[in-house]
Amino acid sequence: MARVIVLLSGGVDSSVSALLLKRAGFDVVGVHLRMTSLNNCSFQDWLDAKSVAQQLEIPFYTIDIEDEYRKLIMEKTIKDYERGITPNPDVLCNSEIKFGYVFEKLLRNSDDFIATGHYAKNIDGLIRLPKDLQKDQTYFLWKIKKEILPRVIFPLGDLLKNEVRKIAKENNLIVADKKDSQGLCFVGKIKFRDFLKSFLPPKEGPVYDTYGNLIGKHYGHFYYTLGQRHGFLAPQGPWYVANKDPEKNVLVVAKEGDEALTKKEIFYEEENYFIELKESQDVLVKIRYRNEFLPAKIYPREKRVILKKKAKVPTPGQSIVFYKDSILVGGGIIKEAL
Template sequence: MSMRQDKVKVAVAMSGGVDSAVAALLLKKQGYEVHGFFMRNWNPLSNIPNDCPWQKDYEDVRRVCNHLTIPYSTLNFESEYHKRVLIPFLNEYQNGRTPNPDILCNKEIKFDVFWNNVKALGFHYMATGHYSKLENGALVKPKDADKDQTYFLSALSDRQLENVIFPLADLTKTEVREIAKKAGLPNAGKKDSQGICFIGKLTVRDFLKANLKIAPGEVKAATGELLGKHEGSELYTIGQRHIGVAAGGKTLYVSSKNTKTNTLIMDREENLYTNKLSFEKAAWSIPVPQSFQCQVQTRYRSKSIPAIVSLTNSMELVSGEAELLLPARAITPGQTIAFYKDSKLIGNAIIK
């Protein structure tokens, strides 16, 4: 860096969790001028039922920043979050698809709205507690393979990564916990958050029931046999078990959904695996040919699978098919597929 490190201002997106707290700690130790920011994304006065524990998270941010003797602020993005994350999330479910709101939140809020706001305040960089790594401007898998979060960041553009620091790139979760404990951080023992940020303790099912127009419909076997009824097809995702539905003593799972007839199609576990998928809305961080081999990841925490990717149009390169060299379970429309060359993220798309 051309300027003195103690003059480089870094805005740390702090969630109240131990990862972003340690990120702020490490940056301060490295001599940066660190400022913690808590993003207020959920409006508790909204008429959308929820159980988002943001007050407790904010209190943890306040305690950590006071412990580190760094300034902290709150930025309110309720309007942007509602428009750019929550509404698309609900619309996708209403249309029978299963989106990933964390990927959308990173692309639309944390690395867009948040960065534009702190940049306007004079900050040179932003940092988060993601387990991810940057090498020559490209996202690569971090040291902790089990906590790898590059999948959640796969929709970010090269421009969005230009002024980002990932302080936890070369640390494991165990090491992060130990650093937090030794530093006496007040949230050192806080459990990792689970589930979708704006739902809190509610189940996804209860949240969707409160916010979508749903209607009961038929549950059928892949053979066409009528098996029963469901509350609303939007409440189910591919690979999910339907309680009370079985055939021949075998447990059945949702294999597909027909949104036009509001029908769930059920099948046996062994029939949920496939070697092919189609995708759309692809974005690439490197030039790619019309056909190439790489590794793909079809959901968070799933293992990368070797695949042969074939793009439909040699000019646009935004849609195509992936032939999986190992079968994958419950490929789900609306989910993100991330493409890797070894440990380097090279693109993402939406599964059709």
Template sequence: MSSPTKGRVVVGLSGGVDSSVSAYLLKKEGYEVIGLYMKNWVEEDESGVCRSAEDFEDVVRISDQIGIPYHVANFAKNYQDSVFESFLEDLKNGLTPNPDILCNREIKFKVLLAKAEELGAGFLATGHYARLIDEEGFRYLAKGLDPGKDQSYFLSAVDYRAFAKVLFPVGHLPKAEVRKIAEEAGLATARKKDSTGICFIGKRKFKPFVSKYLAYSKGTMISPEGKIMGEHQGIAYYTIGQRHGLGIGGEGEAWFVVGKNPENNQLIVAQGSEHPALFADTLTAEGANWITPEGCPTLPFACHAKIRYRQNDQECIIEKMEEGKLTVRFKRPQRAITPRQSIVFYQGDKCLGGAFIEKAGPSYFEMRKPVRAL
């Protein structure tokens, strides 16, 4: 007669060490664990290797080592429709999207969660470095305890109701400890390198990959004063604050991307890492998602925020919401505020939610005459 378990949990196995250790820990805790591998992208990389096939082999090895069954779910069409098409549309409009955030919202904690429920599981577990804190009947999203690995930023767009059925088994652990657990357990992924880059692009070069899906025309790079500084290869290939790859020589400091003009296919560049066009102390954001019981807080509201993943928390005030758009003011000017990236709000370790940046403003250019090529 089998021993009773703490319940059935589906673990999203990616073939990496974090999800492997998540499954291992839950099995040790007494859960009935089922592995589930997602196929979202099956294209070969630049070397002709299908990374999804390699990852799946590791999923099989880990499942055998831990002693759990596994399933495979093909979500490629869901990914194409809900993530990739949006990614391409944003690039067409000169924006800089973050598909990892959409993948978490639309695939992992919606489609994958539904699949876990279909398999009779009470919980879905993933290898994210984040925590879930239960307080007064509400489950808050909180930062992972390893500050160098915290992934709450990427979970800020997930519907808070999904978290009631989610577990993050490694969220309270430093990465070094996760590696140690994997090695002591003899898991096949113990020394496997972490995946990097955009979720479906990985380590491949961005420009060759995107050029297979979108045709971009070359255009002019101009200074804030309107002087032509060179030629760009397509505005989607550049992001605000970018320094490398501009090909602008000459004396003085380096040049940086400070703006885009999609209507005229122009890339605006300025010289110097401290150029005022790179900074703004306010921004507007849209599509806010709140992970709090009360939803949008009473405004104005003081908190901290990040406008990019690796950034330290910044003091700010959410001043107002009008027509679905937030206005956020920072205590200190922020560098390279980038449209369609996420701004994510925090109070201490708690993640309050996030929104998609629409624009910095009033920007350097809005306080001057419109930029036009001379």
């Protein structure tokens, strides 16, 4: 009987994943990742995860990942914001913690599998779009190592969210009606700006329009991302962040419809491919989690993408993710957009 480590977050998705795998005949072990001092909802999540494990009659263990999270996620995230780019901590949580540190700690010297409640499919070692495209989480999975995919299971890939809820209720799981987590990966319900303020205190700076006119002030370039809407206490808004100069703590803003707010050419770095790309080819890309798929041409040798149509200004530090025929081809970190 194959053993599978299910990362039980204390939510409905991972709980149903464990249930389905047990029904399928796997030897299921529940593991909860916890950061006691950083997560104000950590205890309740731990208690829910433990209670689900008891309901399913599976072993349950807790791993404290606080040191690894601080080193691999928090420190990098804060440094990136300080230098003016906007990272995606959830991408790092997957590649560095769940499918990085935890995989190495628990599975590297075994034949066991690891499973999570992500809405994605893993078929023949390739990640594919799930049935529920509204809950699609493949955008956050592009950075995990290709070599571990044969040992990764996503049990919810063929289910809709309402079907997952139904399964949980039919089996009387205590988390059946629990709301989905909306907070920063492992940190909880704290607003991200409040989280950031505890490390990067406010720093007043000027706001200019694209013609060089001073129109207002801001309280730290690191609190704003390109394309973000804001009033900046300036008249004739709303305004959107079109550019910023981290060294001078300056923001440049424009009104909706301004050419400065749309780009077509994107350069990326830190690329990771699940399918080898040698020559230029047509793909679909996502430059934000909630964005639509954008037709584009990728030039892998140049680490460059040209969109078929201009899109809302991409944000340096965020992920650009590539798809072809419903398969997650790979991704990279946005370096610059022209």
